[in-house]
Structure formats: structure tokens, C-alpha cells
Amino acid sequence: MQVYNAPLRDMRFVLHELFADDQFDAGNSAAFAEFTPDLYDAVLEEAARMSQEVLLPLNASGDLEGCTLENGVVRTPSGFREAYRLFREGGWAALASDPQWGGQGLPETVNKLVEEMTCSTNLSFGLYPGLTHGATTALESHGSEDLKQAYMPKMVSGEWAGTMCLTESHCGTDLGLLRTRADPQEDGSYRITGSKIFISAGDHDLTDNVIHLVLARLADAPKGVKGISLFLVPKFLPNDDGSVGPRNGVQVSGIEHKMGLKASATCQMSFDDAKGWIVGEPNKGLSAMFTMMNTERVSVGIQGLGVNEIAYQSAVAYARERLQGRALTGPKRPDLPADPIIVHPDVRRMLMTMRVYAEGCRAVGQWASRALDTQKHGETPELRARATDFVALMTPVVKALFTDLASEAANICVQTYGGHGYIREHGVEQFVRDARITQIYEGTxxxxxxxxxxxxxxxxxxxxxxxxxxxxxxxxxxxxxxxxxxxxxxxxxxxxxxxxxxxxxxxxxxxxxxxxxxxxxxxxxxxxxxxxxxxxxxxxxxxxxxxxxxxxxxxxxxxxxxxxxxxxxxxxxxxxxxxxxxxxxxxxxxxxxxxxxxxx
Amino acid sequence: MGDTIETGAIRKVCVIGAGVMGAGIAAQVANSGTPVLLLDIVPDGATDRDAVAKGAVAKLLKTDPAPFMSKRAAKLVETGNIEDHLDRVGECDWIIEAVVERLDVKQALYTRLEELKRPGTAVSSNTSTIPLGKLVEGRGDQFRRDFLITHFFNPPRYMRLIEIVRGEATDPALAQRVEDFADRFLGKRIVPAKDTPGFIANRIGTYWLAVAINAAMDQGLTIEEADQIGGRPMGVPKTGIFGLIDLVGVDLMPLLSKSLSSTLPQGDPYFDTLRPMPLVDRMIADGYTGRKGKGGFYTFDKATRTKRALDLSNGQYRDTIKPASLPRAADKDLAALVSAPGKVGAYAWEILGKVLPYAAMLVGEAADDVVAIDDAMKLGYNWKFGPFELIDKLGAGALAKRLADEGRPVPPILATAGDRPFYRIEGGRRQYLDASGEYRDVVRAQGVLLLEDVKRAGEPVMRNGSAALWDVGDGVATLEFTGKMNALDEDVARLIVQAIPVVKARFKALVVYNEGTNFSVGANLGLAMFAVNIAAWSEIDKLVSAGQQAFKALKYAPFPVVGAPAGMALGGGCEILLHADAIQAHAETYMGLVECGVGLVPGWGGNGEMLDRLVKSPAMPKGPMPAVAKAFELISTAQVSKSAAQAKEMSFLRPADGITMNRDRLLADAKQKALAMVDGYTAPEKPVFRLPGESARVGIAGAVADYRKKGIATPYDEVVSGRLANVLTGGDTDIVDPVTEDQLLVLERKAFMASVKDARTQARVEHMLDTGKPLRN
Structure with missing residues (x-):
């Protein structure tokens, strides 16, 4: 059974107590002056409620039902549209975004804890707002003022969703090989033509519009990674008043059949003379994309942490109630036909392992989040530079360590359940399947x-x-x-x-x-x-x-x-x-x- | 200097003509400790008839880099004029003529000299273009016997080349005397040249620059691209071609061109390079004569602090544009460079395909052999490789084939070489190909000992990743640093410790020496920073300790140790020298304990050694305070000597330490010095210091605080100075308590570790690594 109670006490511990003396102290900076610790606690409690009550119930059902492609349109599993509406209206999509674009401007330290809860309770769901957030990060740093005015408010609020379209059938890790083409038009826009695969949230029915950030090559571009540019390509071209206008030349040509993460639509996209606008400078697309990629990598680590936590809790619940054999030192519960398996050292080993993985990752993730805030809002240039150095070092660690441990924890959870973990009924084999992709995407x-x-x-x-x-x-x-x-x-x-x-x-x-x-x-x-x-x-x-x-x-x-x-x-x-x-x-x-x- | 060698009888020199070259030559003669008379004309209507020569000396004293090695040297120059004082050439053993490049002026001067000078006094001209035959027209036999051409390069102190042309009548013994003096006293490497226009270096150099400029214009390259392709990949200093012209002076180009084209034989390829250069003419007219003027091909905009470059297509200055990086292979491999696609290969081939055959053509005409030509270009133009060494990189056969394929003439020596290289190693000796197609040994001047040659001939006694021990003959071993930039690290310390019993058993003495550009600039700061970044404090502490122990082991070894530095000997590189029994320094030695500049204090025994030197210096007033104050001043302000002579004034060298003018003779001199100490050698006594402690620290702190108020010292300077002062004053001691050397080492180590852990030191080191400049925090 999928059991989850948000670990709020430990979250408050890492948020308020553990790093009280840390050098990355932007939490105290003017940017967050209007927020109080109590407010953060309230936000966490609300997020816990939403995760437990809205997202968790859709986790197993979404996995079973999966996404479907009908007449060129992706349908998310039952309940996802409603859940997304609640999520957006609750302001969760815009939690850490800049108030300039309608965000709430909360620190990453809090935001990452909320992300953890979302990912614990419904990793597939978490991907949709997660990708939008990544796209806005790149757009905010590299987009022209016009583009930002036109897209940022709607994307930050979650009214429109975002994607990142990098991978092509012949190139994943080595983006230098990509072939999608961009032709400049007289009005300053571009026409984008090419095929992309493995596009998470490439299309869905949660929002009115999907805004793609697409890597493509200009005709005269140098070979390799130094000849890649980034373009913004909307599914529907917006009208001048901001409403959704005519359909652009972007189609979903298929959705992938995957091992896990089934409620998240992974699409094959085809761009056929689709209208787009350049984001950043020509041939500098990869660095623009990496702005997004770097924050996403930390978030993928947090996804791993999320799965780790629910796997731990689900295993503990089962270990308490599953009665098998007797403790090695003599019966612990003579009143029962057998002792609960939690008495066994090897089961303890499994539970403790999952537990320290989750608590350790939460603490390290919080440390990295403090640096994320400090590199933006730290008091002195020296401090901001140190925070940037720290983020640079810890980004690959958070991504890879957290997701490797998550996969391990998910497998330990199944092991705790024995044969009951391997069958679908208890829902814990889903953790293994869902966690597996986090070790692969956003850079293996x-x-x-x-x-x-x-x-x-x-x-x-x-x-x-x-x-x-x-x-x-x-x-x-x-x-x-x-x-x-x-x-x-x-x-x-x-x-x-x-x-x-x-x-x-x-x-x-x-x-x-x-x-x-x-x-x-x-x-x-x-x-x-x-x-x-x-x-x-x-x-x-x-x-x-x-x-x-x-x-x-x-x-x-x-x-x-x-x-x-x-x-x-x-x-x-x-x-x-x-x-x-x-x-x-x-x-x-x-x-x-x-x-x-x-x-x- | 040169004191072990009989040098004939040049005890006083006269230089006539106090222009840039003449004055610079006079300064270098004075640097050798030889008195020099500098004469020039009497200016019209002058009250001071010596004004020109005096003015020249005054200018020398202000020039940077300094032509004089010490203040004492400047006093050896006596000034005068050729109307009142020319008869004083009778006092001199060598007369160097460096007057204006006009045959009539020179001949008129020689007419007078012929009467005034003693027979057997050498007369040489510093002409760069006029043939010797013309210069001695109308002179008698004696004058012709006494006459030769000695062509110095600018600046005479720093450029190691001298081209010497002997006339048919020149007395070989006299020429040999001049050459010996130029070699041992002026520190030059002699390149014998034939009596042809421009001799060797300028003939090839001028042709090279003309070809490179023309090609850049014809092929539409930016000057940055041209300097990138024609610079480092070809072993040309990083200034590249246009940067070099800016350095020597844009206005020199037409002068050289005019002079060469009036004297070169018909049909010389140089004539093909001549063309109108309106752009260069305009630059000169507008005062853009290079670094000495308003700028040249490159300018530096002081307002915006940006480097700007001349656009060859329109003559306008623009911001510099960094060219795309060269293909990897082309950057490393000359053959790949000339065959690289596009403008890189085209430009490289245009230069090398013309200049290398031109140099090859000059074998027999301007020089006897390829070695002279290679030496001339390496020492006169700072090429890393001579033309024939470059040909060897391309392959003589490949070069000849490409020339033939393109229908261009193949110089005879190239044809003679066939597929053979111009240089080879045979039986551990370097050999060159002579014009007849035979290989001959490259012969060093008599008495020259180069580690390079020792290394070619055999294996080291012992080695590790950062140092090696070599047998340099006569019972002397040489310790060489071999790491990147001769950096000192744990491996160097380890090898020193391991070498001591080996030297004791198998040798009589040790010389610490190497043939890098710089002796050593100390520990590898980059690696140290890496260790700091990973908080490897105990490793750093171990390295400090290992260095201290190794250097002390060297100091107390049971055999004489002579340090033989050339170039920079900074930080740890200076400290190891301070531990030697004696130093034989190349004249161009730049020593200093510079640690404070990056927020550190000397950590390898430098503090104690410096104190000991100063206490024992005869120039130092008695009592503990003067030596402490002087050491503090030297170290806290990171002073570096600008010559070996100055290092002596600053007490880095002791009075008995020697100075060698010629870089090639440093090892031989150091070896002699070491051998002279062998008989009856005993290791030095351990010094015991009487240091003033707290009371002196207060005084020093007050002085530093004062500097800080005046803005001379920064806040962190004050902190570092405090740590240094604590070491130099002996920590918690009192004047009556003796402080041992070991106690000082402990203090020094503590101060070093406190500094290295300080974020402000880390910021300084990082800034130095990033920018090459000190951070004033």
C-alpha cells in the first residue's frame, strides 16, 4: 500500500534548525523579509494536505490508466485535470517564482520541500508543473523582453504549460548531432522543422496551451554543440490580447510506452514549419538550455528523494503489520500468531537504510537549496560567488546520488513486501518503475x-x-x-x-x-x-x-x-x-x- | 666574474656614440665591472660640451627595464665628447663605434682614431648594415688589423646575441680577445657572421616581418589572426609579428628596409617584398610608432582599459577580436599547421614557405653553418626554434618537395639534406649537417658546460617526477628541478633528502642548477590552491615541514653546496638558495622572498636564513634590531632584486658569492666555485639568534599601522605583516634568551599555516592565479 504522511517535523528541522549557522544565509535577506518561519510552516502543512488528499489518491490509478493519444491529443488519466486545477489555484505552481511575473517569491528552501511532497505522492503529476518551471527559468534568463511579457505571466501562474525539446531519435547525451532546423523569417520569427522524442509533457489536456522550448540549428550554424540555438514554439499562437489563437505547426506523432511514470505523457513531437522565436543569442542555445537544465537537475534529485520517502513509509507500514516467524531472540508478540517482521534485524537494516537515505538526502538537498537562494540573494558578491561554486559542485551530486539511492530504496521497499511487493496490488512496484527514470533523464x-x-x-x-x-x-x-x-x-x-x-x-x-x-x-x-x-x-x-x-x-x-x-x-x-x-x-x-x- | 679565466687585456672600453645602442652597450660594459668612456658630439652652442653623453646616461638611469644592473655600475661610465676627449682612446683597450649609420661619418671618425689609438687596440663598429670592406676604405694596415664589426642587439643588456664579422685583415688574436671579452664579460653568445648586408639575424628577420605583413594584408587576416598563427605555433614570442613590430618600433621598418635594399645584391628575394605601405607611413607620421609612441598595430585605450587593434583593411582602430582557436593539431605540430585548411594553413605556409628557404639560401653566404643562423634567430629575435630546427619539424624532404611541386627553387642545402634532419643526436652528442652534407658536432665555446649536453649524453644518477641528480664531471653533482615551471614540491624535497647520502658517497660537491627560463618561482601555487580548496591542511603542513627539513639537510650536508640561479628565484626558489654554502648567480638573477604578496610568509626556512645573512653582514649595524628591521622590510614588501648585483646589495647574495655574466658559463663557474670549497670543508654551525621579541613587534606594528593610514599598506597587509613580525622577532622571547634555528622554523610554520587558512590569503592566491597580478585586499 502506498502510505504517506508528509515528514513535516524533519522538514522543519532541516529548514529551521540544521543550517542555522550556515554561511548560505540568504533566507535572512531582504528578498524574503516579509516571510516568517510560521508562514513557511503553514505553507508546508498546506502542501502536505494537498499532496496527501489530492495527489496521492491519483498515484496508483494514474499509473494503471496511463496517458492516451486520441486524434492527435494527449489525455491525462482521470482526475488529473481536476487535480491540476486545484494545484494551480492553490498557487503551488508559482511558489518560488519571481513576484514580477506573478510568482509568490518563496525561497527555494521551502519550494524544494514542497516539490519533495509532490513527488512522493505523485511523481508523474509533479512533472507537469516541474517542466513549466524549468522552461520559465530559461525564458526569464535568456528571453527577450517581448517574449517574457507575452509568456512569463501565464506560464508562471500555470495557466500555460512548458516543455523542453532536446532529444532526437539519434541524439540524446550528444546534442551536437541534432538536426532540427530553424529558418529565419522576415518578421524576426523563425520556422522550425524537425522531430523530437522523449518530450515529457509534450502535450496534455491540463492547460490551454503548451509552450515548447526547442533546440534547433540555423542554416549557417557551426557544427556540433556550438551551432545550437534555442527557440520558443507555442502549441497555439497567442493573439495580441493574450488569448489562445491559431494552431501552430506542432503535432504529437506518438506517445511512448514506458516502464513507469505512466501518467506523464512522454511524446514524440513533430515540428512542421512551426512558428517560433529565438531565446537568447544564435548558436548559444545550449548554454541557455543549461540554465534550465541545472535547476532541473536539482529538482530531479528531489524527485528521487520524494520516491525514497514514500517507499520508506510504505515499507514501515507493511513491516509493522505483516506477521511472519518469531524474533531471533524469542517472541516479541506472544499474543499474536507471529511477530511483525519489523522485529527482524535484516528488515530493520532495510528500513533504517531507507530512512537514513531519505533524511540524509533531505538535509543535503536543503543545503543545496540554501545555496540556490544565496547565489541569487546573498549579501555580498563574494558570498554569491561561493554559493554559485557550491551549487555547481552539488548539482550533479544531488541529481545522481539522490536518484541512485531512491532506486535502491524503492527496491528495498519491494523486498520488504516480499512477493506482495512484486504484484501490483500493493502499489509498491510502481516506486521501482517510477524511480528508475530519474537516474536516466536530465543527463544520466x-x-x-x-x-x-x-x-x-x-x-x-x-x-x-x-x-x-x-x-x-x-x-x-x-x-x-x-x-x-x-x-x-x-x-x-x-x-x-x-x-x-x-x-x-x-x-x-x-x-x-x-x-x-x-x-x-x-x-x-x-x-x-x-x-x-x-x-x-x-x-x-x-x-x-x-x-x-x-x-x-x-x-x-x-x-x-x-x-x-x-x-x-x-x-x-x-x-x-x-x-x-x-x-x-x-x-x-x-x-x-x-x-x-x-x-x- | 670570469675570474678563473685569462681574458687578455681589455681593462677599459671606449664607446663612441651615445644613442640608444651606444649608451646601452656602455651600460653593459659597466655592468661587467669594466670602466667605460662614453663619448658623443658637442651639441651646437652648448655650455656643457659633454651634454649629449651625460644626457644619455641620465636617460639610461630612467629606462625600464633598467640598462644598469646596479648603481655602482652606473658610476663606471665616464662621459665626454669627441672634440675634447677623443685622445683618451689611448687609455682604452677596445673602442666601440656606435655612431649614426652613415659611411662618411664613420670614416671621418676612423681617420681620427687611426692617429689617436694605440696599435693593437681593437676598434669595432656596431653597424647593422654597412659592409666591413667599405668601413675600412682608406685606412692603413694596422687599423685594418685592429678592426672588426661587433653587432649588438637592442637592448644590449638583455639580448644575448652578438654578431661578429672579422675582415680579411683582422688580426685573429685581437678578434679572439674581443670575442672572449664579449662572451665572458658582456655575457654574449658569439655568432660569427660574414660580411654581407644585414648580417644574419636582421637579414632574415626583416624579410620575415615583411613577408608576414604582406601576407596578412593580401590574405585579409586580422592582426590578431596573423599573430595567433604566426606567433606561438611557430615558436615566436607570444607578441606575434605585429606585436613584435610594436615592440621594436614601427618606424624602424622603413629604415631597415631602406638600408637593406640599398645594399642587398640584385635578385635577393627581399626585393619582392617591397611595396608602398601607406598605412605604415601614416602610422609613423601620426606618431603611432609602437609601444614607445602612441601605440602601434595595437593600442591600449587607457580610458576604457581595453586593448585595441588596427584594422588592416581600413586603417581604423577597433576593439580586439579574439580569433577562433586553432585546430588542436595545428597548434602543436608545424607540419599540420602549414597544411591546415583555410587561412590558417595558407598564412602559415606563406610565411614558412618563404622564410625557411630564404634562411637556407644564406648558408655559405651570410653564415658558415646552420648553427650560426639558428643561434642568431634564437638569440637575436627570441625565436624558440631556429629556422633549421623549424625545417626539421616540417621535414627537410617534405619542405623541398612542396617547394619543387610549387615550382619554386630548392636551396642547395635543402637538396643536400634530402630526407635527413639538420640536427641529430649521435653518441649522446648533438650534430648538425654542414654544407657538404656531413654531420659535425655542435661545438660549445671553450669552457662552456651545459646541463643540456650532459643530459643528452647519459642518464641521471637519480630522479623522480620533480627533480633529478646529474653527474657533471670532476666529482660534482647537479641537482635539477624538472617539474612544470621548475616548481618546488614534495618530490623535490624527497629527492634532496635521498640525494645527500648519494652525493656524500660518490661526489665531492653539489651544485643546484637548471636551464629553465627561471631557476624557480617556488611552490606551485595552483597545486597549493587545490590543496587549500579541499582543506588538505595536514598535507600542506607536511609539505612545509618537508621543505624545511630538506633545505636544512642541504645546508648541513657534509659537502659544499653551491646554488646557481638564473632568471627568477622567488619564494621557495629563493629560500633553497639561501641554504647553500655559496651562490654563483647569473647576472640576470631576480631574487626575492615574495610570499607576503600572496598573503603568505616564507615557510621553508627563509626567515632564519635571511636573518642570519643580515646579522653577519659587515654592512649591518650591531644589535639585534637592525637585522630584524631589514629582514622585515625585504620580506614584508616582497622586494625582488633586478639583477644579481642588486641581490648582493640587498644581502640575498653574500659578499663572497660570485656573478657570471654569460648564461652558458654559469654551471662551469658554479662547479669551479664548489670544487674550490672541497678541501677542508666543514658544514656550517647552527646559528643561535638573539631576537628582540614583543618590544620590537610593537614598534614594527606601529610603523605598519602608519603605512596603512597613509594607504600604502592594506588592511590585510597589516595582518600578514603581524604574522611575519612575530617570526622575525622570535615570538615570545626576550633579547637575553637565545632562539634556535629550529624554534624559528616552528614559528614560521605556524605563521604559514595561519595564513594559508585565512580566506583573505586564499583570495590573494586565487587572484594571482587568475590574473597574474597581486590582490590588494
Missing amino acids: NGVQALDLVGRKLAANMGRNMRPFFHAVSNLCEDMAGEGDKALAAQTAALQQAFGALQLTTATVARRAMKDGNEAGAAATDYLRMLGLVAMGYTFLKAARIATAKVAEDDGEVDFYRAKLITASFFFDRILPQATAGFLAIKSGAGSTMALAEDAF
Whole structure:
């Protein structure tokens, strides 16, 4: 069964308590001066209600029914139109958008927590507003004033939806190969012709209009990625008064039949002399697209976190009520025919693993969100630059780590259910299918790892790493200095993993200069190591706060006690993976690359 | 300098003509410690009849980069005029004529000199174009025996080339004396040239520039594109072609052209390059004569702080346009460059396809062999590779084939070479192909010892990724840094420690030396920044400690250690030298403890060594304070010597340390110095310092606060100075307490680590890496 109660207490903990002393403090800036912590809590509660009451009930049914293509029009599953109306009217679509365009201007720290709830309860649904948000990000940064005036208000409010059209049948990761063509017209517009595949929310019945951001090539453009431009192509051309006008040359030629995420329409699109307008400069489309891609990548990580959380809760619910066998140390519930399976250490292992993944990712995601806010609203240019460095480093980590762990958690959830997890009835195999795509889209996790090792690590003599590495170093030094005996073991564990990460970072950087394959072979393990240390950092901080709170005994002591135990489990049972990563990377690329291609 | 070698009898030199070249030559003669008489004409109606020569010296003192290596050198120049003082040439052993390039003027001067000079006193002309035969017309046999051409390059202190033309009558022994002096005292590499117009370097150089300008115009390239293609990929300094013309002066072009075209033989390819240049004429007329004028092909707009470039098509200045990057292969491989598609290959081939055959044609005509031509272009025009080294990159056979395919003449030496290279390594020796098609050894001047040659001939005694130990003969080992930019790192420290027992067992002495452009600018800041970024504090601390220990091990090694720097020796590169028993420095050595500039303090023992030098300096007043104050001044303001002579004035070098004028002779001199110390050598005693502690720190802090108020020191300068002062004053000590060297090292390490962890230091280092300039935060 799909069980979800929004983890509001932990959300408030990461939002208000965990990073109270963090350098990324834009939450206190003028941009958010009118908001109070109470308001944020109220927003979270409302979001929880909407997620639990509106979105969760449509999750399994939407998966079963899927989207359909009829007469060239995509229909979303029953209930989605109504849910979207409620979502939009509740202002959820415009939560973190700029008030200039009708947004509510809330910080990303709050927005990402709301996204998590949406994705926990209905990942397919979450994609529709998510893509619109991504499209507005690119448009806001790179679009002309006219385009922004015409499209931003309606897209921000969610009245119109957005997409991003990158992939073609022969090119996904390597966009340099794309073929869609754009021909300039005398009125300054362009005619776009070509086919795109894998277009999420490419068409649907939730909104009156769908605004596509399309990568295409001008006739005289240079080859490769330096010859790609970005265009805005609406499904319906707007009239001067902003109403929906004539149909543009954009058609859905098919929808994909997928493993999961079935309530989200993944479309094949064909553009036939469709009218469009350029966004940004000619041949600079990829960088414009990456503005959107980067924020989307963090959001995809949050999608993973969402699935992780519901998988955890659904597994806990089952483990409490499923009666099988007896505890290894003797019956725990002699009154019942068997003990609930939650008594078994191996089931505990599964539940604790999912739990620390969710709590660790939530904390790291919150840290990244603070940096997202600070890179925009931080007080000094230096602080904004540091936040930008941090976001650059953490974007691939959040995307790949969170989604890899989510897939693992979804599978653990199925494992907890045993055979009942494998059948459809309980709805937990959907988590596995839904989570799987998050490791693939917006740049596969392998590409994220390469981005981290190839671009983020070495750039500017490692400057991107400074905020993260210094934060961890300072915390370890502080904790060691405080001589806190209760957390001495955890501190030592983090120090050890961090030391291994530092050493590995230097090794990878040095080897990568000589041999690209070394960087490539280390990338995925390295990203995991860095992610584990990041989680360790947040758990040690959390444990420090919790230790103090438990001593104060302020009435919420159960939450903090649980936090201490969760943190201990992380340090005892999960963080040692960092050592494995260290050893694996140390061995080098040799055995990975040695086998001749024809010996495979 | 050159003190181990008998140099004949040039004890005083006269330079006649105090123009840019004459004055610069006089300065370099003075730099060698040799008195020099600088004469010029008496200006019309002058009250001071020596005004021209005096004015020239005054100008020298203001020129940057400085023609004089020290203030003392400037005092060795005596000024006068040719009407009242020409008879004083009798005091001189070499007379250098550097007057205006007019045959009649020169001949008239020689007529007078012939009467006044002693027989056997060398007379040489610095002419760049007039044949020797014409210069000595009408002179007697003795004068002809004493006469030769010594062609210096501008600026004479810094350009290492001298072309020497001996006439048929020139006395070989006299010419040898002049050459020895030019070599050992003026630091020049002698390139023998034949008596043909423009000699070697200017003949090829002028042709090269003309071809490159014409081609850029004909092929419609921007000057940025031309400089990109014709610059670095061909081993030409990064200024490229147009940048170089701006540097030497746009107005020099027509002068050289006029002079060459009036003397070159009929049919010389140079004549094909001549054409009206209205654009250049207008630039000169408007004062756009290059960097010395209002700008040249490039200008710098001070208002907007932007670099602007001349559009060759319309003569208007515009913002510079960065050309697209060259194809990867073309950037690295000369053959790929000339065959690259489009304008890149077309332009590259137009230059190399003309200039290289032109140089080849000059073998036998302007020079005896390819080595002379390559040396001339490398030392006179700062080409990284000589024309024949470039031909080897293309392949002599491939070049000849392409020329033949295009119906162009193939110079005889190219035909002789066939598919063979002009240079090869045979039995560890570098050989060149002579005009007859035989390979001969490249012979170094007598007494020259180059590590380059040692390395070619064998394997190192030991090596790792950043350093190597070589056997340079006679029981002397040489420690070479081999990392990028000769940076010092843990591997260097490790090799030093490992080398000490090896040197002790198998050698008598050690020389620390290398043949990079710069001796070492210290630790690799980029790597250090990477370590800082990943908070690898303990690694950084280990590196500091390893450097301290290695340098001290060097200092107390049971054999003499001589440091032999050339170029920059900054930061750690300076510190390692301060630990040597003695230093033999190339005259162009730029030393300094510059750590404070990037917010650090010296961390490899430099503070203690500097204090020790100053305390023991005979020039220093007694008591602990003067040495501390002087060390503080040198280090806190990151002072760098502008020559070895100045390094001595600043106490980086000790009075007994030696200076070598010729870069090629540095290793040999250092080796001699080391061997001279072997007998009875004992390692130095560990110094014990008496340092003033707190009381002196207060005084220093007050002075720095004052600088800060005046805006000379920045807020963070004050912090860094405080950390430095704490080290130099001995920390928590008192004048009565001895402070050991080891205690100073601990203080120094603490101060270094506190600095490296400071975000303001990190900002400075980062800014330096990004922009190459210090951040004043």
C-alpha cells in the first residue's frame, strides 16, 4: 500500500534548525523579509494536505490508466485535470517564482520541500508543473523582453504549460548531432522543422496551451554543440490580447510506452514549419538550455528523494503489520500468531537504510537549496560567488546520488513486501518503475559523475570544492576541539571518510590530467563518496543539535533521540561505503579498460 | 666574474656614440665591472660640451627595464665628447663605434682614431648594415688589423646575441680577445657572421616581418589572426609579428628596409617584398610608432582599459577580436599547421614557405653553418626554434618537395639534406649537417658546460617526477628541478633528502642548477590552491615541514653546496638558495622572498636564513634590531632584486658569492666555485639568534599601522605583516634568551599555516592565479 504522511517535523528541522549557522544565509535577506518561519510552516502543512488528499489518491490509478493519444491529443488519466486545477489555484505552481511575473517569491528552501511532497505522492503529476518551471527559468534568463511579457505571466501562474525539446531519435547525451532546423523569417520569427522524442509533457489536456522550448540549428550554424540555438514554439499562437489563437505547426506523432511514470505523457513531437522565436543569442542555445537544465537537475534529485520517502513509509507500514516467524531472540508478540517482521534485524537494516537515505538526502538537498537562494540573494558578491561554486559542485551530486539511492530504496521497499511487493496490488512496484527514470533523464547519472569529475573538480584549481570541503573540515575540527565524547566515534568516522575523500580528490585530479579514462573510471564511485561525506556532514551536524536538545529535554525529545539513532546507523552502516569507494578508485582504470572490445 | 679565466687585456672600453645602442652597450660594459668612456658630439652652442653623453646616461638611469644592473655600475661610465676627449682612446683597450649609420661619418671618425689609438687596440663598429670592406676604405694596415664589426642587439643588456664579422685583415688574436671579452664579460653568445648586408639575424628577420605583413594584408587576416598563427605555433614570442613590430618600433621598418635594399645584391628575394605601405607611413607620421609612441598595430585605450587593434583593411582602430582557436593539431605540430585548411594553413605556409628557404639560401653566404643562423634567430629575435630546427619539424624532404611541386627553387642545402634532419643526436652528442652534407658536432665555446649536453649524453644518477641528480664531471653533482615551471614540491624535497647520502658517497660537491627560463618561482601555487580548496591542511603542513627539513639537510650536508640561479628565484626558489654554502648567480638573477604578496610568509626556512645573512653582514649595524628591521622590510614588501648585483646589495647574495655574466658559463663557474670549497670543508654551525621579541613587534606594528593610514599598506597587509613580525622577532622571547634555528622554523610554520587558512590569503592566491597580478585586499 502506498502510505504517506508528509515528514513535516524533519522538514522543519532541516529548514529551521540544521543550517542555522550556515554561511548560505540568504533566507535572512531582504528578498524574503516579509516571510516568517510560521508562514513557511503553514505553507508546508498546506502542501502536505494537498499532496496527501489530492495527489496521492491519483498515484496508483494514474499509473494503471496511463496517458492516451486520441486524434492527435494527449489525455491525462482521470482526475488529473481536476487535480491540476486545484494545484494551480492553490498557487503551488508559482511558489518560488519571481513576484514580477506573478510568482509568490518563496525561497527555494521551502519550494524544494514542497516539490519533495509532490513527488512522493505523485511523481508523474509533479512533472507537469516541474517542466513549466524549468522552461520559465530559461525564458526569464535568456528571453527577450517581448517574449517574457507575452509568456512569463501565464506560464508562471500555470495557466500555460512548458516543455523542453532536446532529444532526437539519434541524439540524446550528444546534442551536437541534432538536426532540427530553424529558418529565419522576415518578421524576426523563425520556422522550425524537425522531430523530437522523449518530450515529457509534450502535450496534455491540463492547460490551454503548451509552450515548447526547442533546440534547433540555423542554416549557417557551426557544427556540433556550438551551432545550437534555442527557440520558443507555442502549441497555439497567442493573439495580441493574450488569448489562445491559431494552431501552430506542432503535432504529437506518438506517445511512448514506458516502464513507469505512466501518467506523464512522454511524446514524440513533430515540428512542421512551426512558428517560433529565438531565446537568447544564435548558436548559444545550449548554454541557455543549461540554465534550465541545472535547476532541473536539482529538482530531479528531489524527485528521487520524494520516491525514497514514500517507499520508506510504505515499507514501515507493511513491516509493522505483516506477521511472519518469531524474533531471533524469542517472541516479541506472544499474543499474536507471529511477530511483525519489523522485529527482524535484516528488515530493520532495510528500513533504517531507507530512512537514513531519505533524511540524509533531505538535509543535503536543503543545503543545496540554501545555496540556490544565496547565489541569487546573498549579501555580498563574494558570498554569491561561493554559493554559485557550491551549487555547481552539488548539482550533479544531488541529481545522481539522490536518484541512485531512491532506486535502491524503492527496491528495498519491494523486498520488504516480499512477493506482495512484486504484484501490483500493493502499489509498491510502481516506486521501482517510477524511480528508475530519474537516474536516466536530465543527463544520466554517469554523465553527472563525469560532470563532477571532469568539469566541477578541476575548474579554477578546485574552487568549486572550497565551500563544501571547508565546511566539512571546520565541522570536524570544531567537534574534535569540543571534545564531545558522545559523538567522538561519529566525528572520527566522518574524519576518516573525509580524509579518504580528500586523498581521492587529489589522486583523481592528478590522474585525470594524464589520462581521461582514469577520471571516467573513477567518476561514479567518486560521486558516491562525495555524496556520502555530504550526508555524513549533515548527520554529524544533526547529531550535535540533537545531543543538545535531548539534554534540554524540551518535549520533542523523541524526535531528537530518533535523529541520534538514525545518525548512528548512518555512521555505523552506510558511511563505510566511502572506504570501499576509496579502495576501488585507488585501483585505477586498469582492469576496467583492459578487456579487448571483441572479448565482451 | 670570469675570474678563473685569462681574458687578455681589455681593462677599459671606449664607446663612441651615445644613442640608444651606444649608451646601452656602455651600460653593459659597466655592468661587467669594466670602466667605460662614453663619448658623443658637442651639441651646437652648448655650455656643457659633454651634454649629449651625460644626457644619455641620465636617460639610461630612467629606462625600464633598467640598462644598469646596479648603481655602482652606473658610476663606471665616464662621459665626454669627441672634440675634447677623443685622445683618451689611448687609455682604452677596445673602442666601440656606435655612431649614426652613415659611411662618411664613420670614416671621418676612423681617420681620427687611426692617429689617436694605440696599435693593437681593437676598434669595432656596431653597424647593422654597412659592409666591413667599405668601413675600412682608406685606412692603413694596422687599423685594418685592429678592426672588426661587433653587432649588438637592442637592448644590449638583455639580448644575448652578438654578431661578429672579422675582415680579411683582422688580426685573429685581437678578434679572439674581443670575442672572449664579449662572451665572458658582456655575457654574449658569439655568432660569427660574414660580411654581407644585414648580417644574419636582421637579414632574415626583416624579410620575415615583411613577408608576414604582406601576407596578412593580401590574405585579409586580422592582426590578431596573423599573430595567433604566426606567433606561438611557430615558436615566436607570444607578441606575434605585429606585436613584435610594436615592440621594436614601427618606424624602424622603413629604415631597415631602406638600408637593406640599398645594399642587398640584385635578385635577393627581399626585393619582392617591397611595396608602398601607406598605412605604415601614416602610422609613423601620426606618431603611432609602437609601444614607445602612441601605440602601434595595437593600442591600449587607457580610458576604457581595453586593448585595441588596427584594422588592416581600413586603417581604423577597433576593439580586439579574439580569433577562433586553432585546430588542436595545428597548434602543436608545424607540419599540420602549414597544411591546415583555410587561412590558417595558407598564412602559415606563406610565411614558412618563404622564410625557411630564404634562411637556407644564406648558408655559405651570410653564415658558415646552420648553427650560426639558428643561434642568431634564437638569440637575436627570441625565436624558440631556429629556422633549421623549424625545417626539421616540417621535414627537410617534405619542405623541398612542396617547394619543387610549387615550382619554386630548392636551396642547395635543402637538396643536400634530402630526407635527413639538420640536427641529430649521435653518441649522446648533438650534430648538425654542414654544407657538404656531413654531420659535425655542435661545438660549445671553450669552457662552456651545459646541463643540456650532459643530459643528452647519459642518464641521471637519480630522479623522480620533480627533480633529478646529474653527474657533471670532476666529482660534482647537479641537482635539477624538472617539474612544470621548475616548481618546488614534495618530490623535490624527497629527492634532496635521498640525494645527500648519494652525493656524500660518490661526489665531492653539489651544485643546484637548471636551464629553465627561471631557476624557480617556488611552490606551485595552483597545486597549493587545490590543496587549500579541499582543506588538505595536514598535507600542506607536511609539505612545509618537508621543505624545511630538506633545505636544512642541504645546508648541513657534509659537502659544499653551491646554488646557481638564473632568471627568477622567488619564494621557495629563493629560500633553497639561501641554504647553500655559496651562490654563483647569473647576472640576470631576480631574487626575492615574495610570499607576503600572496598573503603568505616564507615557510621553508627563509626567515632564519635571511636573518642570519643580515646579522653577519659587515654592512649591518650591531644589535639585534637592525637585522630584524631589514629582514622585515625585504620580506614584508616582497622586494625582488633586478639583477644579481642588486641581490648582493640587498644581502640575498653574500659578499663572497660570485656573478657570471654569460648564461652558458654559469654551471662551469658554479662547479669551479664548489670544487674550490672541497678541501677542508666543514658544514656550517647552527646559528643561535638573539631576537628582540614583543618590544620590537610593537614598534614594527606601529610603523605598519602608519603605512596603512597613509594607504600604502592594506588592511590585510597589516595582518600578514603581524604574522611575519612575530617570526622575525622570535615570538615570545626576550633579547637575553637565545632562539634556535629550529624554534624559528616552528614559528614560521605556524605563521604559514595561519595564513594559508585565512580566506583573505586564499583570495590573494586565487587572484594571482587568475590574473597574474597581486590582490590588494
